[in-house]
Amino acid sequence: MSVNDYTTVHIGLDDVDTQFSGCTTHVTYRILKNILNKHSKVTPLDFPNLIRLNPTIPFKTRGNAALALRLKVPTELLDSLKKDVVNEVLKYVSTRVNEDLTSYGVDPGLAFVYGEVSEPLRKLYLKALTDYVHMDYLVNVINELNGRVETPLGLKRGLVGALAAVGAVNLPDCTYELIVYRHPSNYLKERCVDVESIKAMDEEFKHVTFLNYDYSKDKPLITPSGSNPVLLGIRGEDPKALLKAFKSLKICEEIEGWAVFKTNQGTNAHHVRRSLDDVRPYQTGCFEGVVLGRPSTLRGGDVMIKIVDGVSTLNAVAFKETGLNKVLQALMDGDRVEVCGGVKFWTGFGPVLHVDKVSVLDVVGVKYLNPKCPKCGHRMKSLGRGKGWRCPKCGFKASNLARDEIALERKVSLGVYVPVDRAVKHLIMPEVRYGRWRACLDLPMEVTEFIR
Ligand SMILES: [Zn+2]
Structure with missing residues (x-):
């Protein structure tokens, strides 16, 4: 073996946590930090990747994060x-399980892939992002990799995410998140980050970051709630800016460390175009059609519309907390829209799209009413197509009257509508990111500057 003999390794991880979101990023952080401490000759080829997958899959861990x-x-x-990686994962899972006295939901996926990321893996990423992946699909992908993959923890459900994360290369748009981890002795305590410094950070860095602070509820968005290892996460467009933003915060508790992740968060990556005859539960995507009938308001203020394209129809619901319910409520029969989101199965309804973006493409501007009777002014009745009109009050008949065209006062304008910031979940593009699309940076600096 020569001294210049190197191997490219992609390590995929998923579901290395219990009911907590964020723990798979934590174990990944620890693995990378240990590798860099121990082996000076190992070079990261990219930031650690934090890849969000299909949010509609029910048994996935909260947050659907794969690394x-x-x-x-x-x-x-x-x-x-x-060996070190496997040990770190097993140690992590066992400590978390012991702390929680439960093995609920832990089905860790771990994969080592050698060499280039090939087409079957890239396709797996797209499928795991937008659809349901059956285990036999996964087995086929592994077979196609032809021995270039190792799965030391066996064939588990979590392997879908682990290999999908490996397949998430050449993203058309990407963002970064700097995640700060708490010292384990603080997990059960209140998070200590100065709120005024979060607002000041938002003010200074809002053009290159997103979802820092919810001014309508006067609450930070960078700090999660509950007992988990994440102190905070700052999301944005540029790793260097994230570092500056982080340094501007006043943190008043001891931390374990931090790392910058490259992510598909805030990019609407799950919004693939689909036609209305291609709707199955657990799919995500965007569907275009014409509104059929009136929007219906459900209990709690959620609003459902039905859209149609040819013979296919789809129910789409916008939940009140997204604010998109008001947009759907203002739609009328005949309006043309594109609705995006994830499909779930509702008993009594069938597949229902949970809307996370609405584009109003065309609105009906007029409505037509039967003509008024020239004699008495009453609205006339049609005698059938092409057979003219008859007044129900005075009996007058006419064949040459046109229907009245009434201009409608519409409460919705053409355009794109997105959820309010506090309802923006991982993959959804928040309003401020529109216009910021760009390809991911190609390693702008030493990756090792971005983990401590
Ligand atoms: Zn009349």
Whole structure:
């Protein structure tokens, strides 16, 4: 073996947590930090990747986060590095399980992929992002990798996300998140981050970050709630700006460390175009059609519309907390829209799209009423298509009257509508990101500057 013998390794992880969101990023952080501390000759080829997958899949961990590390490793170190990774994952799962006295939901997926990320993996990412992945689909992908993959924890459900994260390369749009981890002794305490410094950070960095603070509820959006290892996460467009934003915060508790992740968050990556005859539960996507009938208001203020395209129809619901319910409520029969989101199965309804974006493409501007009777002014009745009109009050008949065209006062304008910031979940593009699309940076600096 020559001294220049290196191997490219992609490490995929998923479901290395219990009911907490964010823990898979935490174990990934620890793995990468340990590798960099121990092996100076291992080079990260990218930021750690934080990949959000299909949010409609019911048994996924909260947050649907899968992770990938991409490393250039001296081939002679490969075996010891793999052992370290497996041990770290097992140790992490067992401590979390013991703390919670439950093994609920833990089905960790771990994969090592060697060499280039091939087409079957890239397709798996798109499928895991927008659809349901059956285990036999996964087995086919593994077979197609032809021995370039190892799955040391076996064939588990979590392997779908682990391999999908590895397949998430060449993203058309991407963002970054700097995640700060709490010192374990603080997990059960209140988070200590100065709120005024969060507002000041938002003011200074709002052009390159997003979802820092909810001014309508006067609440930070960068700090999660509950007992988990994440102190805060700052999301944005540029890793260097995130670092500056982080340094401007006043943090008043001891931390374990932090890392910058490259992500598909806030990019609407799950919004693939689909036609209305291609709707199945657990799919995500965008559907175009014409509104059929009136919107109906459900209990609690959620609003449902039915759209139609040819013979296919789809029910789409906008929940009150997104604010999109008001947009759907203002729609009328005949309006043309594109609705995006994820499809779930509702008993009594069938597939229902949970809307996270609405584009109003065309609105009906007029309505037509039967003509008024020239004799008495009453609205006339049609005698059938092409057969003229008859007044129900005075009996007058006419064949040459046209219907009245009434201009409608519409409460909705053409345009794109997105959820209010506090209802923006991981993959959804928040309002401020519109116009910021761009391809991911190609390693703008030493990755090792972005983990401590
Ligand atoms: Zn009349």
